[in-house]
Amino acid sequence: MKITAIKAWQVDLPLKEGRYSWSNGNFVDVFDTTVVAVETDAGITGYAECCPLGSAYLPAYALGVRSGLQEIGPKMLGMDPTNLGAINRHMDAVLRGHNYIKAPIDIACWDILGKQTGLPVYTLLGGAAQEKVALYRAISQQSPEEMAAKIAGYRAEGYTKFQLKVGGNADEDIARIRACRAILTPSDILVADANTGWTRAEAARVVSAVADLDVYIEQPCMSYEECLSIRHRTPRPFILDEVIDNVGSLVKGLADDAMDVINLKISKVGGLTKAKLMRDLAVASGIPMTIEDTWGGDITTAAIAHLARSTPEEFCFSATDFNSYVTISIAEGAPVREHGFMTAPDAPGLGITPRLDVLGTPALHIA
Known part of the structure; x- marks a missing residue:
């Protein structure tokens, strides 16, 4: 099985309470989330999501997810998504740091592995x-x-x-x-x-x-x-x-x-x-x-x-x-x-x- 394509969608997630506030006056009204799909030549697609808490919580931000995927995505094509060790070693080799960018690719590969084996990820x-x-x-x-x-x-x-x-x-x-x-x-x-x-x-x-x-x-x-x-x-x-x-x-x-x-x-x-x-x-x-x-x-x-x-x-x-x-x-x-x-x-x-x-x-x- 090989990765043939990676897609990403931007979605706004408004909060039911209207606003989420935490330390030092930081707040978010609408969360900017990125949904990621990893497609394969076996017809199995894995999905994941990455949603940073604004840009003042961790060294991460919503536009960074999509920008980072543009950088790392082409380098993942052709890899076996079920070989999770190789996937993670390769991501770490081609992009230093930025763990939050790698996370949705990794999670989508777990989704693929579960679908291929017929098992839930928790198993x-x-x-x-x-x-x-x-x-x-x-x-x-x-x-x-x-x-x-x-x-x-x-x-x-x-x-x-x-x-x-x-x-x-x-x-x-x-x-x-x-x-x-x-x-x-x-x-x-x-x-x-x-x-x-x-x-x-x-x-x-x-x-x-x-x-x-x-x-x-x-x-x-x-x-x-x-x-x-x-x-x-x-x-x-x-x-x-x-x-x-x-x-x-x-x-x-x-x-x-x-x-x-x-x-x-x-x-x-x-x-x-x-x-x-x-x-x-x-x-x-x-x-x-x-x-x-x-x-x-x-x-x-x-x-x-x-x-x-x-x-x-x-x-x-x-x-x-x-x-x-x-x-x-x-x-x-x-x-x-x-x-x-x-x-x-x-x-x-x-x-x-x-x-x-x-x-x-x-x-x-x-x-």
Whole structure:
């Protein structure tokens, strides 16, 4: 089997809540996502999706996905998409860095492998380790009262895990954390995610002020070293996200006892092949994970669900159903949230079928 063509579509995904806000005043009203198709001479096509969270979250941006595909796409033609090791080694050889650009090609190749073998991707990733996956809900940064009210609404929908977007003014963030923890039950999980937004001094103030609360602290500062400093100052469970972006950073974090949980984003690390490697290393090291991505719609949610479903429950801290945040469906067969849980499709591959009428005309066609 050989890759004969790569196509990409640009799709706007408006948010149901109208706006998503996180640290340092960053926000997105409409997500710019890229849907990728990898076509083969066997008549099997694999699909994937890549949707960066704007351009101020990670070294990634929406136009970069499509620009990068133009660079790397022609160099993938003629390769066997089911030889995932060779695919990833070749991508790394012909394009240094830019993991988010490589991710949709890798994911689409997993979709092809699943369709060729008649197996769902979660089986290829190690087999079903849980039947349904617990989800968290991200709470966009607003006033303490508004964020607490949103948590109350989402609790009624079945969520029990919540990620507050903090990383702003320290006094306001302390109030946000306290207001939201106050309306939760003892068994509910609350994560205060600063998305690198605090200085070390601000982070030190916040973790001291909420030391009496049951709350996880996530990625308080920009650098790994700053986060490690805050880790040493608080007994609260600690999550690292943005600075854990490859196997090397995970190994370093494990050696330094830098975290209790990691946030494993599929496109951040380069696709399902590298995410599986990091997942397996984290499981072997006793580190739970939030399994998700930077953003996306139905196809991204399906990829998340397959990786999460093949992860043992005790190491799957939570996952994300991004398709429930947006107003447009781009694929049939995608996971659907039920009472705070989702599961991966049992159909071959990712188990989704893109809605070509929604995707429209490809923005990119490499053949």
